[in-house]
Amino acid sequence: MLKMKQLTQPRVIIFILSLIVLCTLPWVVSSFILRIATGIMMWIGLALSWNMLGGYMGYISFGHGASFGVGAYITGLLMMLLHLPFFVALIISGVITYIFAMIVGYPTLRLSGSYFAIGTWAFAEMMRQLVLVLDTTGGPEGLRLPPMLNDNFFYFVMFGLALLVFLTAYFFFENSDFGLKVKAVREEEVAARTLGLNTTWIKNQVFALSSMFAGIIGGAFAYWITYIHPDSVLGPLIADQMVIMVLLGGIGTLFGPVIGAIVLYVGNQYMLAAWGQSSAYLIILGLAICLVILFLPEGLLSLPRVFKSTTKGAFARLFSPPRKTRI
Amino acid sequence: MELLEIKNLQHMFGGLKAISDLNIKVKPRMIYGVIGANGAGKTTLFNLITGIYRPTVGQILLEGKSLVGKQSYEISRLGVARTFQNLRLFNDLTVIENIHIGQIYTNRGRGKNRTTKDLPGEIRRLLELFGLDERATEKAGNLPYGMQRKLEIARALATDPKLLLLDEPAAGMNPKEVMGLVDLIKEVKNQYPDITIVLIEHQMKLVEGLCEYVSVMNFGQIIANGIVREVQSNPIVIKAYLGETEVG
Ligand SMILES: Nc1ncnc2c1ncn2[C@@H]1O[C@H](COP(=O)(O)OP(=O)(O)OP(=O)(O)O)[C@@H](O)[C@H]1O
Ligand SMILES: [Mg+2]
Numbered sequence: 001m002l003k004m005k006q007l008t009q010p011r012v013i014i015f016i017l018s019l020i021v022l023c024t025l026p027w028v029v030s031s032f033i034l035r036i037a038t039g040i041m042m043w044i045g046l047a048l049s050w051n052m053l054g055g056y057m058g059y060i061s062f063g064h065g066a067s068f069g070v071g072a073y074i075t076g077l078l079m080m081l082l083h084l085p086f087f088v089a090l091i092i093s094g095v096i097t098y099i100f101a102m103i104v105g106y107p108t109l110r111l112s113g114s115y116f117a118i119g120t121w122a123f124a125e126m127m128r129q130l131v132l133v134l135d136t137t138g139g140p141e142g143l144r145l146p147p148m149l150n151d152n153f154f155y156f157v158m159f160g161l162a163l164l165v166f167l168t169a170y171f172f173f174e175n176s177d178f179g180l181k182v183k184a185v186r187e188e189e190v191a192a193r194t195l196g197l198n199t200t201w202i203k204n205q206v207f208a209l210s211s212m213f214a215g216i217i218g219g220a221f222a223y224w225i226t227y228i229h230p231d232s233v234l235g236p237l238i239a240d241q242m243v244i245m246v247l248l249g250g251i252g253t254l255f256g257p258v259i260g261a262i263v264l265y266v267g268n269q270y271m272l273a274a275w276g277q278s279s280a281y282l283i284i285l286g287l288a289i290c291l292v293i294l295f296l297p298e299g300l301l302s303l304p305r306v307f308k309s310t311t312k313g314a315f316a317r318l319f320s321p322p323r324k325t326r327i
Numbered sequence: 328m329e330l331l332e333i334k335n336l337q338h339m340f341g342g343l344k345a346i347s348d349l350n351i352k353v354k355p356r357m358i359y360g361v362i363g364a365n366g367a368g369k370t371t372l373f374n375l376i377t378g379i380y381r382p383t384v385g386q387i388l389l390e391g392k393s394l395v396g397k398q399s400y401e402i403s404r405l406g407v408a409r410t411f412q413n414l415r416l417f418n419d420l421t422v423i424e425n426i427h428i429g430q431i432y433t434n435r436g437r438g439k440n441r442t443t444k445d446l447p448g449e450i451r452r453l454l455e456l457f458g459l460d461e462r463a464t465e466k467a468g469n470l471p472y473g474m475q476r477k478l479e480i481a482r483a484l485a486t487d488p489k490l491l492l493l494d495e496p497a498a499g500m501n502p503k504e505v506m507g508l509v510d511l512i513k514e515v516k517n518q519y520p521d522i523t524i525v526l527i528e529h530q531m532k533l534v535e536g537l538c539e540y541v542s543v544m545n546f547g548q549i550i551a552n553g554i555v556r557e558v559q560s561n562p563i564v565i566k567a568y569l570g571e572t573e574v575g
Contacts, residue, residue: 183420187420188417191411193403196486197431198398
């Protein structure tokens with residue numbers, strides 16, 4: 001995959017330099033900023049994982065939060081009941097969410113379009129209700145994990161996970177035959193099948209892989225926050241935010257979800273600091289989405305291109321009917 | 328041995344008999360035409376061969392091996408490729424990517440004694456053959472209609488098929504483009520002499536120009552078989568076609 005010559009390319013150098021800068025972050029910024037950076041890393045990972053399914057494959061899921069929640073609860077339970085070390089619990093919850101997603105994917109991936117969106121949403125809601133009534137999960141009381149107060153540790157965990165998801169997206173979805181197969185499913189499933197692609201298998205793999213990443217990140221989140229309950233890790237807002245971040249940044253691209261996650265998370269934290277807990281965030285979120293879908297269907301990533309075109313062109317675009325989006 | 332043999336094929340859509348008691352034999356390396364009025368069941372026949380539908384009754388054999396019950400992707404890997412009446416390109420992907428996806432399984436999973444192809448070379452060859460080389464990095468959806476039709480054939484050929492099914496390849500083309508397509512398909516046959524082609528067509532000009540042998544379908548059945556000249560003067564066929572023009 002990577003050859004020596006490629007390592008000296010400007011974009012590879014920039015990438016490595018930014019990694020180094022990001023590694024030094026804990027020693028140059030305040031712990032408040034570091035916690036925000038940790039959150040950004042987490043959401044970058046989540047948005048990128050959703051993008052594998054929704055962006056590259058075109059299966060818009062509103063249930064991706066369920067994988068996050070399942071991963072969080074499994075990590076929590078493994079640490080509390082079996083007293084497993086964090087990283088062992090994390091790996092096991094990754095494996096379990098993967099298998100779990102294979103099972104859920106089997107019926108839901110037969111649906112497509114809005115039916116798939118509704119199916120996955122219903123499934124996630126079912127998980128939340130289940131966790132609410134089960135005794136082992138603590139029901140509405142939630143679950144406490146062994147406390148670990150080390151901001152640097154969690155920053156590096158989330159950073160590592162985001163990087164892992166990013167590299168997976170880059171190597172497996174952007175630059176491989178597998179990625180092309182996944183995009184073929186998005187563009188024309190029937191045609192893909194008649195060209196020899198086992199679309200059922202491909203869809204299951206992508207669904208399971210993207211769920212696994214969300215599950216692992218959920219597990220890390222649980223340990224970071226140390227207290228989880230059904231609404232905090234299985235609420236509908238988690239999946240919604242992943243969807244919105246990706247749409248905002250640019251669906252089906254590598255950097256779109258990264259940019260979307262940064263913008264939305266920072267905006268969210270800013271509003272939280274400025275106005276405290278309020279529903280204004282949700283209203284602004286909704287508004288932002290309407291604007292992006294109407295005027296910038298390819299997301300913030302396409303902004304430079306839009307600016308580059310003539311004023312007249314941009315003006316015309318403003319008043320022309322919206323282009324198709326993949327929802 | 329026949330390359331493709333279909334025996335007593337029947338397919339129902341609910342109460343509608345789209346295909347009934349259909350028999351076809353296609354010899355290797357032939358260009359075989361299937362003609363017939365709208366709704367005769369031609370596309371359904373292709374959908375049955377390629378595993379998109381499963382026949383209610385009957386047998387479909389490729390080189391003596393049954394295709395019935397196999398998945399579309401398995402049938403493709405056995406050497407059947409097709410195009411669609413209503414284009415089904417990967418619109419947001421480039422011309423090259425479209426063809427590349429067709430190639431992914433060419434060198435795998437089929438008989439052991441197949442030679443391994445030089446895939447990048449093969450892409451260049453297909454681009455040139457179909458006159459797509461100048462637009463190779465454009466998105467398929469941005470090509471003009473005629474080129475999209477050609478790209479679909481190129482993508483199907485990229486799977487290195489034994490049997491190529493073309494569903495109304497000239498649909499929506501003007502007479503000049505149709506003649507161009509006739510030459511193109513002849514050239515394809517020239518460069519890939521081992522391929523067998525079955526094509527569905529309304530336009531007699533294309534059928535006359537290409538096919539050695541035709542079957543005429545009407546209401547899910549084959550009402551006549553033979554070389555083109557014979558079939559054209561067959562009273563049953565004339566009646567079926569005139570009947571159609573009276574209605575529509
Ligand atoms: N998926 C389906 N469900 C129900 N009926 C169908 C389906 N597909 C085709 N049919 C019906 O089966 C019959 C044959 O259709 P088919 O598309 O095979 O015809 P065709 O010969 O390809 O016609 P055309 O020349 O218009 O393409 C028609 O009456 C059609 O309405
Ligand atoms: Mg048809």
